[in-house]
Amino acid sequence: MTELEVLNASANSLILSFQPIDFTDPSLVPTFGTAEYAGYFLGQLANTNDDLTNSLSGRMAMQVEFAASEMISGTVFGILDDNGAPVSGQIDLSGGVLLRDGDPSVDATLTFTGDGVLTDINSNTINLAVAFEGDFLRDDFTGIAGDVLGRAEFGGTNQALGGVFIVSLVDLE
Numbered sequence: 001m002t003e004l005e006v007l008n009a010s011a012n013s014l015i016l017s018f019q020p021i022d023f024t025d026p027s028l029v030p031t032f033g034t035a036e037y038a039g040y041f042l043g044q045l046a047n048t049n050d051d052l053t054n055s056l057s058g059r060m061a062m063q064v065e066f067a068a069s070e071m072i073s074g075t076v077f078g079i080l081d082d083n084g085a086p087v088s089g090q091i092d093l094s095g096g097v098l099l100r101d102g103d104p105s106v107d108a109t110l111t112f113t114g115d116g117v118l119t120d121i122n123s124n125t126i127n128l129a130v131a132f133e134g135d136f137l138r139d140d141f142t143g144i145a146g147d148v149l150g151r152a153e154f155g156g157t158n159q160a161l162g163g164v165f166i167v168s169l170v171d172l173e
Contacts (some may be wrong), residue, residue: 004084011040023104024136039167053081072096108133
């Protein structure tokens with residue numbers, strides 16, 4: 001299997017491990033402490049008629065500081081294009097708001113942002129600005145999953161970026 005196939009298979013396996021989807025009641029998410037999560041980012045670019053890749057897939061590492069006003073930090077790294085070629089750079093994760101009185105069956109209860117400058121195998125520079133919208137999973141908040149929405153700018157032209165992310169609890173302090 002190629003590195004891209006392994007990444008996609010690992011992401012799909014993690015997604016399946018959380019089936020059926022069982023959201024965490026946001027009011028039960030801790031109000032103090034930190035948690036480390038690791039998982040995957042799978043993004044699609046809207047314009048398939050340009051010189052850019054049509055997809056960006058990578059690994060995610062994120063930390064949640066439950067008591068902080070901006071509770072998310074981390075990165076999307078090891079990014080591959082749709083042919084499995086490495087893309088240099090990373091997406092830096094920041095911000096983070098948890099709607100503790102929200103209803104995850106209706107709307108995303110956790111939002112945070114990601115920004116990055118990537119360079120593909122053809123030396124194209126891609127500026128990314130994305131929003132992550134998701135929810136904690138299971139009664140013990142062992143996962144976080146949701147949608148990725150944003151834009152990719154290349155050569156003065158913007159295009160939509162959409163996708164999904166999923167991470168699993170690695171450590172809780």
